[in-house]
Amino acid sequence: MNPSEPRPVPTDEALRAHPTASARTAGVPTANEPAANVSTAGAAAANAPTAGARPPIRPRAPRLGFDGVRRHWLAGSRAATQLANGVNLLFPAGERFFIRSVRSYLDRVSPDLAAQVKGFFGQEGRHAQAHERLFDTLREQGFDIDSLLERYEHLAYDRIEEASPRPLRLAVTVALEHFTAILAEDALTGGVLVHADPEIRRLLEWHAVEELEHKAVAFDVLQEVAPSYALRVAGMALATLTLGGFWLWATRELLAQDGSSLLEARRELAELRERAVREGESRVMEPVGKRVFLRGIREYLRPGFHPMDRDHSALIAATLARLEAEGVVVADKSEEAPS
Secondary structure (H helix, E strand, O other), rough: OOOOOOOOOOOHEEEEEEEEOOOHHOOOOOOOOOOOOOOOOOHHHHHOOOOOHHHOOOOOHHHHHHHHOOOOOOOOOOHHHHHHHHHHHHHHHHHHHHHHHOOOOHOOHHHHHHHHHHHHHHHHHHHHHHHHHHHHHHHHOOOOHHHHHHHHHHHHHHHHHOOOOHHHHHHHHHHHHHHHHHHHHHHHHOHHHHOOHHHHHHHHHHHHHHHOEEEEEEEHHHHOOOOHHHHHHHHHHHHHHHHHHHHHHHOOOOOOOEOOHHHHHHHHHHHHHHHHHHHHHHOOOOHHHHHHHHHHHHHHOOOOOHHHHEEEHHHHHHHHHHHHHHOOOOOOOOOOOOO
């Protein structure tokens, strides 16, 4: 199927798999409850569908506007908001790094995988642009993010990227893509976005869906051009240090500009989790270190790991159905994926 053909409509089975689907919404899930339709059958990497057997990766242009986003847009919480803003600051430059790392091997991959890679480029490029639009809102709210971005990009890309050999850059990208797939799954199933500003919820859901769509692309490139377990592990080590370190640093800087600190934020987040338990929420988000980093490392270091071990197809279909119903994305038959 090429980008000019209609995107497949989610099946009834896919929509029924989403716990918020109901007659009230004509089978389209609402944003008020988390989804839970992720298969964890754990198929071996050898059984993962090949690039040619997967749906095409098609970038979408979301309809988003950030006027009126409040300063503490996540659960009215300073700590939760700045934790989320901290990782959001890393996305645009990080996604362009992913593109550079994968592009350098484009001439060495199979034609089927090359087609997936080009869709990956288009999606990541649009993610970077959308998050940079949100940066304007942070500036309007009085945050000095430009000095943070300058320091982060200088150290991460002028120094660390330039000092890293090309295969290691690709391996780091693969590991970071696994972490972002976990973040994406959490965003769509954890229920936390119920408490977010509606427009930022839409931004993050659109971003999450596309991250899950292309979660295996960089991994498959690495497997074709440098299938070394040692290299994969080295990439995970550097990815964990850089993502964890820059995310913590960015969060600390934003909290300081917002009149808080990491210690105060830790207490506030603990209180939010306790309140969620008291109010009977079905799933309370665990700390980032446990739900993202520990889980990501544990899964990734399994020798037979492949990103397609977890089947997110029903979750993707259900979320896209809702975003289309809300007018965030459209099934534009004529839209071509940027190369």
